[in-house]
Amino acid sequence: MxxxxxxxxxxxxxxxxxxxxxxxxxxxxxxxxxxxxxxxxxxxxxxxxxxxxxxxxxxxxxxxxxxxxxxxxxxxxxxxxxxxxxxxxxxxxxxxxxxxxxxxxxxxxxxxxxxxxxxxxxxxxxxxxxxxxxxxxxxxxxxxxxxxxxxxxxxxxxxxxxxxGPRPLISAQDAGALTPFQALDRQLAALDPPRKHYMMYSSTPQAAQDLINPPGGLHTFLRAYHHVKSADWKGNDVRPLKEFSAAELSLLPDYYIMPLAKTMPESVAPYAPSAEEIAQNKWIPDDELATYVSQYTETGFQGALNSYRCITDPRWFEDFQFxxxxxxxxxxxxxxxxxxxxxxxxxxxxxxxxxxxxxxxxxxxxxxxxxxxxxxxxxxxxxxxxxxxxxxxxxxxxxxx
Known part of the structure; x- marks a missing residue:
């Protein structure tokens, strides 16, 4: 039932x-x-x-x-x-x-x-x-x-x-009290153009508000987000990266290594599907996407994002060591x-x-x-x-x- x-x-x-x-x-x-x-x-x-x-x-x-x-x-x-x-x-x-x-x-x-x-x-x-x-x-x-x-x-x-966590990209002397993810974000921010890691963004207080109140509405954002991370978007030229460095990570698409000044909805908006691409989508048509829109409109995103906050802060693994x-x-x-x-x-x-x-x-x-x-x-x-x-x-x- x-x-x-x-x-x-x-x-x-x-x-x-x-x-x-x-x-x-x-x-x-x-x-x-x-x-x-x-x-x-x-x-x-x-x-x-x-x-x-x-x-x-x-x-x-x-x-x-x-x-x-x-x-x-x-x-x-x-x-x-x-x-x-x-x-x-x-x-x-x-x-x-x-x-x-x-x-x-x-x-x-x-x-x-x-x-x-x-x-x-x-x-x-x-x-x-x-x-x-x-x-x-x-x-x-x-x-x-x-x-x-x-x-x-x-x-x-x-x-x-x-x-x-990912290994620090700067020495312990330079890093001071930075966590590995904070150290990584420092290196990404120093790139030209500057970037940031999506997990660090997801751990910020404003991320949930950005996601639930995106320009154009939640359906438009979730449509673009699903499109850009799918095989439908031809920009996903996937291959192994050579090393764990800020320069190499910057080769990842904007939905992983984001432009420093942009929100996630702003980062994926340029890659949104056309009306024709939306009409041709069979794996998540608009009526199924609307289910996600309805559920997240009710719950917001903060509960979901809290897991990222725990991943980026090593304190939350102190009781789970191996x-x-x-x-x-x-x-x-x-x-x-x-x-x-x-x-x-x-x-x-x-x-x-x-x-x-x-x-x-x-x-x-x-x-x-x-x-x-x-x-x-x-x-x-x-x-x-x-x-x-x-x-x-x-x-x-x-x-x-």
């Missing part, structure tokens, strides 16, 4: 249902797609889908049904700070910049996923699948609870190992669009993931899907489903035919 507050999710397949689950301090909104079981009392193997920014559980709509049809119970949640997930017993509301960041630190975001699995009555998960910011959350799920998560699929954001050589032991796969700069936005991380961070990542489980950019599970859902099923089958899961 669809709940009233989720009826606004346009085009959601009939076999996906919606409900709230009490988890820790939250009422978590989940979407579920369940297989047709010959034994109604049986529990099917679980796949947990973890979305990124600026997304929702809805972002998985195109792959949930096909995975369920192959014998899996598939669950996607609005993460803490997103969509219809809210503090327990409270209505959905906009989070403010002044509220505590502690609930959004990585250790707690991982705990949310673990607690959701337990609340659903499962003791193992066939695969945790994370896209964008959901990728590091899923990686840490697998890193910390290999007993619970039997495999992990990382999408669009490679995992280079336990977090330490040996530098700790690896993901369970089978791991990486999937991204071939036209997605996310794979290479931090030079060397994709290579480190394959060589070290994931002990059991096979060569054919590093997958770049053609004709897809950052929104790979929406742009090319059939290919994503095919690769996930192949991965699960290879690792002993009974995939129905």
């Amino acid at each position: 669809m709940s009233d507050n989720i009826a606004r999710l346009h085009g959601l397949p009939d076999n996906i249902t919606s409900r709230l689950v009490s988890v820790n301090d939250l009422d978590v909104h989940i979407l579920e797609a369940l297989p047709i079981s010959k034994d109604p009392a049986s529990k099917q193997p679980l796949i947990v889908l973890v979305h990124g920014f600026p997304e929702l559980a809805y972002s998985w709509r195109k792959i949930m049904g096909p995975l369920a049809a192959r014998g899996f119970a598939v669950v996607a949640a609005d993460q803490r700070g997103y969509g219809q997930t809210r503090y327990r017993g409270q209505p959905v509301r906009r989070i403010t910049y002044e509220e505590s960041l502690a609930p959004y630190r990585m250790a707690n975001m991982v705990n949310d996923v673990v607690a959701l699995v337990q609340a659903l009555g499962y003791t193992t998960v066939a695969a945790v699948v994370g896209h964008d910011f959901g990728s590091p959350i899923s990686a840490y799920c697998a890193l910390t609870r290999p007993d619970l998560f039997k495999s992990v699929v990382l999408m669009s954001a490679p995992f280079g190992g336990p977090f330490g 040996p530098a050589d700790k690896q993901i032991e369970v089978p791991a796969m990486f999937i991204a669009g071939a036209q997605d700069w996310g794979t290479f936005q931090t030079p060397g991380v994709a290579e480190k993931m394959r060589a070290k961070a994931c002990r059991s990542m096979k060569d054919d489980d590093f997958v770049l899907i053609e004709r897809a950019g950052h929104w790979v599970q929406q742009e090319q859902p059939d290919a994503v489903v095919s690769h996930i099923l192949r991965f699960l089958r290879a690792n002993g899961e009974a995939v129905e035919t």
Whole structure:
């Protein structure tokens, strides 16, 4: 049964249902797609889908049904700070910049996923699948609870190992008390023309206001943002960068390394699609994009941006430390669009993931899907489903035919 507050999710397949689950301090909104079981009392193997920014559980709509049809119970949640997930017993509301960041630190975001699995009555998960910011959350799920998560699929954001942030670009003597991201931004600001890192921008007090009140309105901004990060925008000439330096990072598009004086809406506006390109878009037509507009109009962006604030401030990792050589032991796969700069936005991380961070990542489980950019599970859902099923089958899961 669809709940009233989720009826606004346009085009959601009939076999996906919606409900709230009490988890820790939250009422978590989940979407579920369940297989047709010959034994109604049986529990099917679980796949947990973890979305990124600026997304929702809805972002998985195109792959949930096909995975369920192959014998899996598939669950996607609005993460803490997103969509219809809210503090327990409270209505959905906009989070403010002044509220505590502690609930959004990585250790707690991982705990949310673990607690959701337990609340659903499962003791193992066939695969945790994370896209964008959901990728590091899923990686840490697998890193910390290999007993619970039997495999992990990382999408669009490679995992280079336990977090330490990007290495500073200036000496410790010059950096003083700067964090690695602050040191990086100092170097980017010194370029001609000056630039800034999108994560540092996302951590500022004005970012949420910029995003919710963009010139031309929220629909126009989200249309441009989805377009420029997709394979539809021909400017995504993706390739590995040579080194971690400000000059090399400045080769990234403006949505990653932004013009210093511009907001994110201003940075992507010059690359907005034409009316003809919008009309031709089949992977996120305007009525589906309107779902995101509706949800973010209600919640704003601050809750979603709080995770970036925790990433750029090492204090929020003080309770989540691991040996530098700790690896993901369970089978791991990486999937991204071939036209997605996310794979290479931090030079060397994709290579480190394959060589070290994931002990059991096979060569054919590093997958770049053609004709897809950052929104790979929406742009090319059939290919994503095919690769996930192949991965699960290879690792002993009974995939129905």
